[in-house]
Amino acid sequence: MDTVLTLDPALPKRRGVEEAIRRAVETGSLAVGARLPSARDLAEDLGVARGTVVSAVDDLVAEGLLEARPRSGVFVAREAGAGVVPVPTVPAPPPRLDLRPGRPESGSFPATRWAAAMRRAVAGLPAEPDDDGAGSARLRSELAAYLARARGVQAAPDSIVVTSGYRSAVAVLAMSLRKRGAGHVAIEDPALPGSDTAWRALGWRVTDLPVDARGARTDALDLTMDVAVLTPAHQFPLGGALDAQRRRDAVQWARRASGLIVEDDYDGEFRFDRRPVAALQRADPERVVYVGSASKTLDTRLRLGWLVVPHELVAPVRHATLALTGGVPLLDQLALAELIGSGDIERHIRRQRREYARRREYLQDAAAAVGLALPGIPAGLQAVIPLRDGLGPTADQDGVVRAGGLVTHALQRYTRSLTRPPALVVGFSTPSRAAFEPAIDALLGAIGAAPLPHGETPPAGRPVTAPPRPPRAGS
Structure with missing residues (x-):
């Protein structure tokens, strides 16, 4: 070379x-x-x-x-510095108390069960390749059954394309649709940083779609748009859900515009107060592309994702997947298929759902005790804490907040053009179990909202505290 x-x-x-x-x-x-x-x-x-x-x-x-x-x-395609934010070559030391969103619980990856699944996958490795560009036939069959059980998705194995994560899924989809003449996409604002990158790189026009307490403003979709990228089950990062009327309106828009909805179901399995609402894809499988991954259920480093696409897009998306990525490592696919088929992944999700529900309740009660409220539904891996009266540490230019050994994100990190009141986006799922409650204590201290001793009068301008903080687990 x-x-x-x-x-x-x-x-x-x-x-x-x-x-x-x-x-x-x-x-x-x-x-x-x-x-x-x-x-x-x-x-x-x-x-x-x-x-x-x-x-x-x-x-x-x-x-x-x-x-x-x-x-x-x-x-x-272009010089490295053109339009790219420089990435430091030396990573910063890991934070002692990590509340950055988008990560499962530290140390929760079921390593023993994954290793056993990998051994079974190796032992049963097919003599001939089990992948025609869409991914392992075994994994696609297991995914079709699992997604129907867990999320109400209507999918045949042949309508699923396995990808190397969410970004890869979006890239191959954007490429496939661009070749068919589409070129205008609406993406929620706020949203995951870089959610517009693949679309822009492939020449798409991107329109920021506002989000309020009822989810994405579907009334802002118009007939010039070809695609709308939505997070209906649990909006990232604001934490709300797309209400029933807007879900219907979104599907009606797609039908009128002959457009597509890209449903990002990044943490749809983690609803705490009720059974999760079925995926939007179920309302019209020919107008909704469902995107999922293993990053929130298992580990962000696993890099396994999937698309459930309308029949007319199966062949173009398969072709784009091979052209862009060359496919996904087969052994990882077969190990995931083993994990799903054995029921291990659903048992793991149930355990983590109980743990994340406990954490969100603790955070909600702790915030309420000092006069702060969490918007959104009880779900997911992160929550927004609005800041008041100028309280809270400052964020750097990338929207990262550091205070002592604590690190979290400011809401500004997730906005592209639409302004929002100051708030923190707190990944309550991220810390280990031992570090979780110390991290929440440090967080409340960092935003100037540490609870007052019993009977003390609040300083001027600060609201009276709610009832005392909940006891620590096990006390």
Whole structure:
């Protein structure tokens, strides 16, 4: 291989591959228009798994640094610095009290059961490839049954395409639809950072879709739009749900506009006060593309996701998946299929649902005790805490809040153009069980809302506290 890439040992392997490619582009070793070596060659030279290289390249394609051309390969699309926020090569030390959203509980990954599932997958490895571009037939069959049970999704195995995570799913979908002439997408604001990246990189016009207490403002969808990206079950990050009338309105819009709804069901299994509402996809499987992943149920590093697509999109999405990513590592797919088929994943989700429900209730009661209220429904892995009277630590330019050993995010991190009152987005699922309550104590102290001793008069301008904080678990 002519281009020499070197990994930074301080970085995780996938991130290291990304940074090695970026450095090669910055230094000119890979010029604009140059063809990247094959994933197999890169993996061999860097000493990593091919799947690691595929995932890293997939992210850089979604970012717009690289371009995948069907039957030709992957090419450098632009210079590394053009329109890209520089990424530090040395990661910051891990925080002592981590309340960043979007992560399952630290240490909760069912490693023993995953290892057993992987052993069974290896033992039963098919003699011939079990993947035609849509993913393992075994996994797609298990997913179809699981999604019907857990989320009410109407899916045949043939309508499912397995991807290497949510971003990969969106990238292949955006590419497939762009080739069919679509070009205008509405995306919720606020939303996950980078939720618009793949669409913009592929030439889509992006319109910010406002969100209020009833969910996405579906009345803002118009007939010029081809796609609407929604989080109906649990809006990220505000925490509400799309109400029944707006769910109906969204489907009616898709039918009138001959458009598609992309349903991001990132944590739909985690509703605490009732059985989760069925996925929006059930209302019209030919107008709603369902996107799910294992990142919130198992681990963000697993990088396994799936699309449930209308029949007319199955072939284009399969083709785009092969062109952009080369597919998803088969053993990981088969291990997930084993985990679903054995019932282990549903038992794991039930355990985590109980734990996250306990945590949200603790956070809600602790916040109420100092006069703060959590908007949204009791669900998910994060909650918004509105700030009042200028209270709270300041965020850096990336919307990250650090106070002592505590780190969390400001709501501004998730907004693109629509202004919001100041608030924190707190990942109550993230800490280990031992660190959770100390993290909440530190959080309330950091926003200037530590509970007052019994009988003390609040300072001027501060509301009287609610009843005392709940006791710690086990006390």
